[in-house]
Amino acid sequence: MSKRFIPLVILAAGVLGFLFLKMTRPEPAQVSATERSWRVQVQTIEPAAHAPVLPLYGEVVAPEQISVVATLAGRISERPVAEGQRVSQGDLLVALDPLDVEPVLAQAKAQVADLDAQIRAEQVRYGNDLAALKSEQAILANARRQLERTRSLVERNLASRENLESVTDAAARAELTVSVRQRAIDEHPARLQSLEARLAQAKASLATTQRDAERSRVVAPFDGVVTDVQVAVGDQVSRNRNLLSIYSIKGLELRARVPDMYRAELLGALAEGAELHAYNDQRDIRFRLERFAGISDPSGTEAILAVTGDPAGLRPGALLPVSLERPARRDTIAIPFSALYGADSVYLMTDDSRMKRVTVERVGEVLSANGERRLLVAGETLQPGARLIVTHLPNALTGLKVDVAGELEDAGADNRGPAQ
Missing domain, CATH: 2.40.30.170 (Efflux pump adaptor protein, beta barrel domain)
Structure with missing residues (x-):
């Protein structure tokens, strides 16, 4: 055989081998398409009364906080409390030095006593004026009679003109004396009223000073906590200076x-x-x-x-x-926030294991016994016994096939209120 036919023989043998292998190969198994399902958790719906929380x-x-101020100027002699200290009703908070309080009180008392004495003196003066007026009126009457006699004598040339002038001056002086005395008597009610008004003012000032003196020692009006302490023992304070504050712990x-x-x-x-x-x-x-x-x-x-x-x-x-x-509301369900889609939609699981989107009303939030926040919803489509899908699926849509991985109890049961 010629060498030039050898390649052709090899090529033919290869083609025949390929055809043989192709005819004797096994047939592949027939593959059928299957629908994929998503594993989710569900919660059995059990509507009840829940109290949503806000x-x-x-x-x-x-609200019961009192600011203690200095009622009088003086030196702080006692301050047995400190910032943040709890005190009981009646405990001493702060006190002014009595040596600064007593002179102010004594001055107010002295002013009242002085006005009391002035009123008594006015009463004595009024009595003396009444008595003196009678005497002065008698003297005036005598002076007028003497004036008439002297005029008669002068007309008959039995007395000189100088005697008439002297008697006239005496009568005028007697009349002026009576007039001054009468004016003093007429002014008595006004003077007395003025003194009594000043006495009332002095007594009011004394009462204020006595009150301020009593308040120079401040005790706790209730059980409370001391705060805003601004002075220490030995400080010289002015009137109405803030000293400290106290608020009621109750x-x-x-x-x-x-x-x-x-x-x-x-x-x-x-x-x-x-x-x-x-x-x-x-x-x-x-x-x-x-x-x-x-x-x-x-x-x-x-x-x-x-x-x-x-x-x-x-x-x-x-x-x-x-x-x-908030007030309890009936026929509500506490669900995890993962069950919510958008603002007002959830998915229920149908009898053929598919998702069904429904709209719900967001009532609020509720706390479970372990402190977990849950969403409180309501809706006519949330019937007892229905299964709510609580697993959040990014590709969720109505008709999507799902499998149940586990069933959750209604975690909001611990927050149910009484049926309304």
């Missing part, structure tokens, strides 16, 4: 701004006699909603909450986040 951020204030309040959309609901509950409570995150401090402030602004109205029980170290000025319980 998160608030408030400031602790002390009257602390929390002021938190409530949006206007919730105000009508809360006011209605208060009008019906409901007690609405709030508590901090640790639930160791509780408050009771008492009332709303009288003035509002565009950001809301201040709610005033009173501390119930032990204030547990609260201090005025502290900022505190709390959760206020």
Whole structure:
């Protein structure tokens, strides 16, 4: 065989081998398309009455806070309390030196005594004026008779003109004396009224001074905490100088701004006699909603909450986040926030294991027993026994096939209120 045919033989053998292998190859298995399903967790819907909570951020204030000022000028002789110290009712807070208080009190008493003496002197003077007036009127009558006799004698040339002038002057002097005395008697009521008014003013000043003297020793009017101490023993203070402050530990309040959309609901509950409570995150401090402030602004109205029980170290000025319980609402469900899609949609699981989007009403938030915040929703489509999908799927849509990985209990059961 010629060498030039060898490549052709090899090529032909390769082609025949390929064809043989192709005819003897095994047939591939037939593959059918299957629908993918997503594993989710579900919660069985059990509508009940829940009390939604409203998160608030408030400031602790002390409405019963008293600022102690110096009622008189003087030196601080005692100040047995310190900043932040708790005191009981009747405990001494601060006192002025009695050596600075007693002279002021003695001066006020002396002024009253002086005016009392002036009034008595005026009464004596008035009595003397009445008695003197009778004598002076008799002297005036005698002077007038003497004047008439002298004029008669002068007319008959039995007396000189000098005698007439002398008698006339005596009668005029007697008349002037009576006039002055009568004016003094007529002015007596006005003088007496003026002295009595000055005496009343002096007595009022004495009463004020006695009150200020008594208040120069300040005791705690209630069980409280001392704050804003501005003086020390030995300081010289002026009148009305701020010394310290004290607030009652039993009257602390929390002021938190409530949006206007919730105000009508809360006011209605208060009008019906409901007690609405709030508590901090640790639930160791509780408050009771008492009332709303009288003035509002565009950001809301201040709610005033009173501390119930032990204030547990609260201090005025502290900022505190709390959760206020709103009135309970029936036929609501507490769900995880992961179950919510958009603003008002959730997915239910149908009998054929597919997702179905439904619209719900957002009622508020609720706290579980472990402190976890859950969303409170309501809606006609949330029927008892239905299964709510709580796993958040990015590609969620109606008709998507899902499998149940686990079923959650209604975690809001711990927050259910009584049926209304």
